[in-house]
Amino acid sequence: MLICVSSFFFSSVSHSQITRLYSRFTSLDKGENGTLSREDFQRIPELAINPLGDRIINAFFPEGEDQVNFRGFMRTLAHFRPIEDNEKSKDQNGPEPLNSRSNKLHCKKCEPSYRSNYFSFFVLRMMVGVNISDEQLGSIADRTIQEADQDGDSAISFAEFVKVLEKVDVEQKMSIRFLH
């Protein structure tokens, strides 16, 4: 039943992809209670050594919650589906698909990071660890905000953020190709 609901929700994800992701979900769920906790994610070694690992894990959890169910798990991963050609010509008035360029940028991982100096500094610190001093890091964060900020409010709005990345191929960089 869960599979039926999910396949209705994500209309262009194939049945076999959902089945495989569900079996991945259950193999991560060591407590076998149908939801994943943060510890379950941290058990993945390649994610545990990723400097932004904790932020990525947070992106899976809804605001203020400690458990994520399969729907939430799929929803977050669906952001990374590549944009297929045949989807581009779909109904223009319909709701924007999850994996559109704009939604990829909106993704929690990117959005609040650069809004202010504080968050910028925090995320940078995660990426470089202890290898750069506070002053150097502060100046990088300042410069980043200054260059992107166009309306002079010392913060980056979403529109400014999009402008900075307009030359970057976001679709390709934030796409994961699902097999079958």
Place this chain on the structure above:
Amino acid sequence: MNVLSFFLLRVFYSFFGIDIVHSTLWKEDSFIHAGIIQREETSMEEEIAGRHQGCFNLADVMYFSKRGCEAVAEDEVTRRFSSEELVSWNLLSRTNANLHHVSWQLSVVWVTGILIRYCLLMPFRVKCWLSNQVQMICARLGVRCVSGLIRFHNRENRPQEGGICVANHTSPLDVLILATDGCYSLVGQAHGGFLGLIQKSCMQTSRHVLFDRSEMKDRHLVRKKEHIADKAKLPILIFPEGTCINNTSVMMFKKGSFEVGGTIHPVAIKYDPRFGDAFWNSTKYSMMTYIFNLMTSWAIVCNVWYLPPMVKEEEEDAVHFANRVKAVIAARGGMSVLPWDGGLKRKKVKESFKEEQQKKYCQIVIENGSVGNGNVY
């Protein structure tokens, strides 16, 4: 019995299997790797440095985000701790995660297969196994319990007395297979339950060293040293990975065995996954369930290659030597090499690895002692 099941499977594959299984399950443009996602193998240096060495860019976050999410969907390490999924189905539903109705012919073939495996092959094997079990307890450890087709290659390189034999580990079956062709002194994890009982009875026949994973320290090393010194004893059989891996790759070899000195005799063991899944997932199946699964497979077919003996060189340290041996075994067995520790099956990864990644990123981003800013093109 081995020949019979082998022949039966050949018959199926040739009359029904090849046409149906291949045409319906294997499309022309599918990939050899049966995974969930297509992973890109670009390294951090290629992705980030390729664009702009020496500056920080907002888009760098995307590299880490994508890698992180890829790891959530599918990662190289935890994949090795569950059974391998085959691209071409071998009519065993236990190794197919994507089971769905394809065509009635295939269903007929599958049901027939079930009848044969559960009603014909299994009862015959139980009878054989019981009598073999009695023999095994009384005599040497070289009796075959499960019908397996083992091909030994390069038998001239078989381990001699006083040497250390190392091999990749898939299940306790490895021990049995190697024991059919020689006597070994075992070093392994002490188990409880049924396997513990077998271990205890083996201790009666020859000297083995059993330890607890969590207490593996110097005393262990000392015991091995004493054993080596006594040349009259049997060669020691060690699995340096420390845990069962699913036979698709070779994971980190623990350096303990390689510090002792002495001659190392590497052995590569590769099971043919088409006939049965030999991997023991100890977190999922107990030993009894595992044996039952083995007996209801088609057969256990494996190749064992004895590789030429290797010795640690003068300037070489144990870790480097271990990696050298590991590479040789993986190359011979056709498995990939992973630097990850098999112990990650049970414990978490160390913080220091994350710090290494951070350091690596810094090295790319810092040039001439300062960080540029690459946001303006």
